[in-house]
Amino acid sequence: MTQDEMKKAAGWAALEYVQAGSIVGVGTGSTVNHFIDALATMKKEIKGAVSSSVASTEKLKELGIPVFECNDVFSLDVYVDGADEINAKNEMIKGGGAALTREKIVAAISEKFICIVDDTKQVDVLGQFPLPVEVIPMARSYVARELVKLGGDPAYREGVVTDNGNMILDVHNMQITNAKELEDKINSLAGVVTVGLFAHRGADVLLVGSPDGVKKFD
Numbered sequence: 001m002t003q004d005e006m007k008k009a010a011g012w013a014a015l016e017y018v019q020a021g022s023i024v025g026v027g028t029g030s031t032v033n034h035f036i037d038a039l040a041t042m043k044k045e046i047k048g049a050v051s052s053s054v055a056s057t058e059k060l061k062e063l064g065i066p067v068f069e070c071n072d073v074f075s076l077d078v079y080v081d082g083a084d085e086i087n088a089k090n091e092m093i094k095g096g097g098a099a100l101t102r103e104k105i106v107a108a109i110s111e112k113f114i115c116i117v118d119d120t121k122q123v124d125v126l127g128q129f130p131l132p133v134e135v136i137p138m139a140r141s142y143v144a145r146e147l148v149k150l151g152g153d154p155a156y157r158e159g160v161v162t163d164n165g166n167m168i169l170d171v172h173n174m175q176i177t178n179a180k181e182l183e184d185k186i187n188s189l190a191g192v193v194t195v196g197l198f199a200h201r202g203a204d205v206l207l208v209g210s211p212d213g214v215k216k217f218d
Contacts, residue, residue, distance in 0.1 A: 004030070006118035006209030007082075011035035013207045013214040014080045014114050020045040023068055025106045026060065027081025028053040028099040031116050031209075035080050036060060050076060052106045053099040054163050070105060079110035083117050083203070084129045084196075090115065090203040090217065091179040095132030095196030098162050104194050107201050115203035119210040126179055130155070130170035132196035137167050139191020146189050147171050150182070166193055 001009075011034030018024055018039065026036060026049045036056065039049070040063040048066030050073055051057040057067050081103055083092040092115065094100050107113050131152070135143045140156065147154040152171035160168050176182055179199035186195040206217040 001211045003118050003120065006211070007031040007116075008034040008209070009214050010116040010118065010207045010209035012038045013209075014116050015039065015042070017078050017080070017112065017114050017205070018042065018046065019077055021047060022077045023047045023073055024049045025076040025079030025081075025110045026051050026056050027079065027103055027106070028056050028097045029082040031082040031118065032056065032080065033059060035116060036063065036065075040065060050106055052081065052102040053097065055097075070109070073109065076106070076110040078112045078114055079107050080114045080116060081107070083115050083121055083198075085123050085126050086115060086117060086121055086203065086206060087123055087126055087179075089179075090206055091126065092198040092202060093126050093129050093131055093196055094198055095134070095168070096129070098132070098134075098157070098160050098168050100132055100196040101134050101162065101164055101194045104198070104201070107198065112204045113201065115206045117206070117208055119208050122208060126176040126197075127174040130172045131174055131176070132157075133169045133171060133186060134162055134164070134166050134193040135169055136191045136193065140167055140169065143189050143191050144169055147186070150185060164193065
């Protein structure tokens with residue numbers, strides 16, 4: 001089974017958690033694209049979706065799924081999204097696609113967070129994947145210096161502007177053993193919009209596509 005086939009298996013497995021008549025939170029990325037394809041098979045049974053990125057919004061609309069603004073929705077039953085890394089506590093690094101802030105917002109209003117990944121994303125310790133931090137442009141250098149003090153090696157993600165008009169710093173060479181504490185420290189820095197650590201709001205259910213099928217962790 002290829003990596004993409006494992007992603008597809010996890011994406012389609014998440015359809016089990018979608019309730020008829022609901023508005024579904026939809027994340028961003030290659031695994032989520034498979035979920036959107038699956039969601040389209042029951043588009044007449046749901047009200048629509050709230051999307052965490054422009055790219056996902058465009059795909060949803062192309063498939064005929066209505067997209068609601070986050071501000072117009074009080075809460076969501078379920079949010080389905082991927083991760084760049086996830087540990088045994090279902091804490092994640094997200095933001096490889098630069099949509100981390102919107103993903104955090106949609107996750108925050110959702111009753112249940114379903115994370116869909118292939119088995120290469122499971123790790124014992126977070127940090128091998130560079131940790132994304134969305135920053136306001138004028139704060140880039142200051143935040144980078146502070147991230148060095150926290151033990152990281154930040155690099156500006158050149159040519160990338162988030163859907164919010166900001167920049168991304170990718171922090172390399174971190175061994176993240178206390179994800180909640182680090183999330184708080186980075187989020188407290190002036191000029192940081194948010195860090196791509198999803199520790200305080202981790203996944204409620206993890207669906208992992210593997211050569212042996214989809215494995216569930218909660």
